[in-house]
Amino acid sequence: MSAVLFFIAGFGTIAGAVGVVVLRDPFYSVLALVAHLISLAVLFLLLRAEFVAAAQVVVYAGAVMVLYVFVVAYVGGSGAGLSGDEPLGGVSGLGSSASSLRLGGAIAGGAVLIELLIALLGTGLKAVGGYGAAYAPGPRTFGTPAYIGNLLLTRFLLAFEAASFLLLIAAVGAVVLAGRRGGPEDDEEEHRLTSLDLIRPQGTGTTAEGVGGPRR
C-alpha cells in the first residue's frame, strides 16, 4: 500500500517539476508547481512528517501560490513591457543561441543529478537502505504537531524567533519594493478644486497625501 502510494506521489512530484521547467506559460508553471507541492506533501506524510506536510499544503500550495498567481495575472495581463518566455527564440546580445543554453542547462542538470545520486545513495550510511527508525503511532510521537511545537519552543527557540523576525523584514521589504512612490501620475492628472477641498484642512488623509503626493 505504501509502495503504491509512494510511486503515485513520486511520479506526481517529478511530473510537476518537469511541468514547471518545460511549460511555456508562467501561469501553467505555477499550476504545475501546485501539483508538485501536493504530491510532495503526500511524500512527507509517508515519511511520518505530518505537521510539515500540513504546513506545506497550507503555506505553500495555499498562500504562496496565490501570491504567485496574483503576480502572474498582474504582470502577464497586459502585454506592455513583457517579452514573454520563448525558449526557442535567439537570446539577444548573449552571443549564444537559446538551444545551446538549453543544452548547457541539461548537461549541468545531469551532472548535478549524477553527483547528488553518488553523494546520497553511494554513502557509507547503512541506514539509507533501511525503512527508517522504529515508529509507534501516538498523540505525541515523531512528527506530530505536539512534537514539532515542543521542539520549536525548547531546543530551537532561537531559530524560531529568527525565522519570525526574518518574515517581518521580508514583509517590510516587499512593501517598500512594490509600493508606489511619488503619488499617482502627478503630471497627467489635472487638479480640480472641489467644494470638499475648501472645508477640509491640510494634511487630513487623502490617498495622495498618504503616499507622499502633492498636498491639496
Place this chain on the structure above:
Amino acid sequence: MSIAWYLAVSAIVFSLGVVGVITRRNPLVVLLCLELMLNGANLSLVAFSRMWGNGDGQILALIVMTVAACEVCIGLGMIVAIYRRRLPIDVDELRELQG
C-alpha cells in the same frame, strides 16, 4: 519504501530545478525553479529525519520553508517593481545593473 527511494526523488527534483534556473528566462519561472530546488532539499531533510527517528530535520525543513516564503515575497516585489518601471521582464535583458 526504503529511504534511498525518497533521496533519489529529491535528487531528481533538485536537478530539475537546476535545469530550470539555467534555461528559463522569465524571472517568475526562475523563482519557481528555485522553489523546486528548495523542495528537493526539504524532501531529503525529512527523509534523513525519518531515517534517524529524530525531529531536527523536520524543524530545519520548516525553517527552509519560512526562508523560501521570504524569498518569494522579496522576489515577487522586485518583479512588480521591474514591471512598474516598464523594464522588460527577462533575465537576459536585465543583466545590466544600471537602472
